[in-house]
Amino acid sequence: MKHLVLVSLWVLLLTGNVVAQEKVEKWDIFELTLKGPSTGNPFMGTVFSAKFSMGDSAFVQEGFYDGDGVYKIRFMPNKEGKWTYATTSNKTELNNKQGSFECTAATTSNHGPVRVKGVYHFQYEDGTSYKPFGTTIYEWPYQDAATKKQTIATLQSSPFNKARFLAVPPYKDRYVDGPLKITVFPFEGTSRDNFDFSRINPEYFKNLDECVMQLRNIGVEADLILFRPYDKGKWGFDMTGQEVNKMFARYMVARYAAYRNIWWSLCNENSFIRHMTDEDWDELFQLVQQKDPYHHLRSIHNADRIYDYNKPWVTHVSLQYYNVVKTPIGTPLLRDIYKKPVVNDEINYEGDIASRWGQLTGEEMVFRFWNALIGGGYATHGESYKSSPWISNGGGLIGSSPARIAFLRRIVEAGPAEGLEPIDQYYETNMAGKAGNYYLIYFGKESPANWDFVLPKRGMAAGIKFKVDVIDTWNMTITPLNEVYEVIPMPGSNYKFIDKNKASIRLPSKPYMALRIYKVGDGGKLKDDGKHELE
């Protein structure tokens, strides 16, 4: 309820028609509220922005109309100290409003927005490691209050730190009639026959504001999907044409860019909006890129036509391509093609529905997650049981994969802070980590009885000592072995190092096993910061 606390700090500044905070913590939202004209169409032709400055830093943030003659500008300061601002508008009441506020230190759980770190990974702006373990709750903002509350509680006790959901609901019978009937829409009007697509309906977004903020407050990134093809010719939100799309995207950026947990997902299954071309998406991407002063992450989620993630305005891959994660080789290939972080944002769902994309066993979901991580990328969860349509509604989770994904997340977060990297990817396809230091080897559906201690030469030197944990990824056990292994160049090989005693590690001949191999000091103790220990 941080948002409500902030509201209570608001004070009147300057004249009677300006409301803003005096203090905001770093990466929180400074919100400037002004009274302005309520006549005409405030969504088209109104220019309204503010320049925020401190020292050498300056950001231009566009404002948005919030209904009833109220205009707002939301700004996310990224440095502590005194910020000043001045508005610019072609409406007199909104023009040249000046003021200042104090940006205070971020509180403990506030690490700022997530950024790309290096080429293939992420971190928060304050340098804290962030590794996306996402889930999918497309329509959660459109459920009843109890379900929404349950969703937040479920997320809090889950491994998931990113949620994909729709900024505009899909057309479904349940939203047309019954207790979940939607009466407030993103555009003015109530039905396909009377929507006025030249006018955003600000009232609609107050619920969405709260949803994004609730996720923020529990440390979950909001992978907010701006467009979607799910209108079946009914409401028509996916048929408004590019000028309306641009107005809508611009409004969304003005309204949500100051939320530090926002990721822009331009569209879900974009190619199912058949009349929109990749050039249309190029234009919307560039609009979002230009209007978002904080440069939140930007991607798009494909259906049958894959958008070119090489384009410079795309920050990471957000792919739907199940085959990529059926083997550990898929994700490294995508890394090499796109040279960006790879998030396999739809890998089929754990569930039992009639559609085959929602029929994964828990084992298969976890297997695909491991493949994504061992490939140096990430994956996103979904659950689609008949009795628990989490991917649509949120609510509770009943599947067997979340606990194992939590186990995987703990292992990954106890590993190299910079993320897992393929080590010898053209020849060792089931291994990732940090060469010479840390290795995760994942056997997937194989059931090996043993593993010979042989590792690629990259990062190796004779005499390096390792310890080994045997991991059962499904039963969630980690069994440390007592031995210390010391490597030497493998005789007769240009490419490998081997345990000097030719050790072979026994494995239980069952699937879903992994090994964690980490460098230790001379005494067999952990050499680095001890993060390799889980418990």
Place this chain on the structure above:
Amino acid sequence: MKHLVLVSLWVLLLTGNVVAQEKVEKWDIFELTLKGPSTGNPFMGTVFSAKFSMGDSAFVQEGFYDGDGVYKIRFMPNKEGKWTYATTSNKTELNNKQGSFECTAATTSNHGPVRVKGVYHFQYEDGTSYKPFGTTIYEWPYQDAATKKQTIATLQSSPFNKARFLAVPPYKDRYVDGPLKITVFPFEGTSRDNFDFSRINPEYFKNLDECVMQLRNIGVEADLILFRPYDKGKWGFDMTGQEVNKMFARYMVARYAAYRNIWWSLCNENSFIRHMTDEDWDELFQLVQQKDPYHHLRSIHNADRIYDYNKPWVTHVSLQYYNVVKTPIGTPLLRDIYKKPVVNDEINYEGDIASRWGQLTGEEMVFRFWNALIGGGYATHGESYKSSPWISNGGGLIGSSPARIAFLRRIVEAGPAEGLEPIDQYYETNMAGKAGNYYLIYFGKESPANWDFVLPKRGMAAGIKFKVDVIDTWNMTITPLNEVYEVIPMPGSNYKFIDKNKASIRLPSKPYMALRIYKVGDGGKLKDDGKHELE
């Protein structure tokens, strides 16, 4: 020896300083030879081209200096009839030379240049199907005459219809001293100390002309590699700078574009030329695209940095990424990412050398080929035995894979003329063909004892009848089964059709097996053109 025959047809036309043919068959080379200035630098600042016209068709083809005051223009006519031409030059002796020739019908084995067909496949310009089964003979032009002759003979009895090789030799001791010592270089000069990179050496290219022509005459496409990173700081051909690169590329296009079997491979392992950026390659691609009037195929072959094959001047993928073909899912992913034909142009080599890229068994090479084809793409062979360094020198082939690749090629060429397409690629990863009509199912390293007759619903209707051949891809046997299978929708499935008698086909529980399933008429006979029969 077609080239020599053509030379004998040359006649003097117009004035004494112009030589050209009176007749040329379609897609053969019309060569115009003029005497011009031999002073100054004919490679820089000389403008020399000809416009060839017939009816609405017009091509502008640049000429090149061939040494000793001789200038040439090579033109590839694409229509029968009388072509006229006129030269343009800033040198008086080369300007405004006019003439005409007769283009006659193509002879039987001449199908024109290879083009992209549809999105993912190829065909010759005359509409004849072309499916690349390439091989690699990087340095074959630089061997002794007997080896070159042996290479051509080997290719003629091989399945290979495309050869990758270097337009400029790599720096190797054997080319610096001994019987293969190179004394004529692509640039004027004899060593790193005296190369004049402002001057091409036309004499060097006469051998290359002959090599490209010899391949053409046996129906092998010349995947000619313009640049390469193999100078080890010695000759310096990979360190000349972009202006010289552009001059060289332009010369190559002027000299070779009229050979119908040319494919432009901009570079081999381009990222190993560390100082050249992707923007440099963009520029060279665009130069080749602009200067080649016939629009031969264009690609580039990567090392550790993959060029963006989405760029519009790239006609097909020419990838080095071994993992793609370790499973059948890799190639469909590349098709979907790039929306172009995928040629896995380096998948490691069959051989026994110390380097691990040259240690494939024949079985593994064939397995990777099948994966590429089942993925709706193509692959390229190489052989690197200590006793038979085919990938470097050409000569003879001793490996076990070429015969199996020939067997695969016969199967593929007996299949759908339009090429193999994935049928239900997100869920059936080992199947390609033509939905409802023709299926190849490849079991790879699995050893199934049987296969239940279940196929994806795409293209299906109740009552369609199929016959089945069991294929042993390694032992090269095709065993037709007597039964006729008739499909019905699979009860309880939204996605499958099944044999109405729930047939299960017995398989021999060994690896490298495949099934060929093809639609037949009511009597169990082949329904279409009978191409499904191999023998």
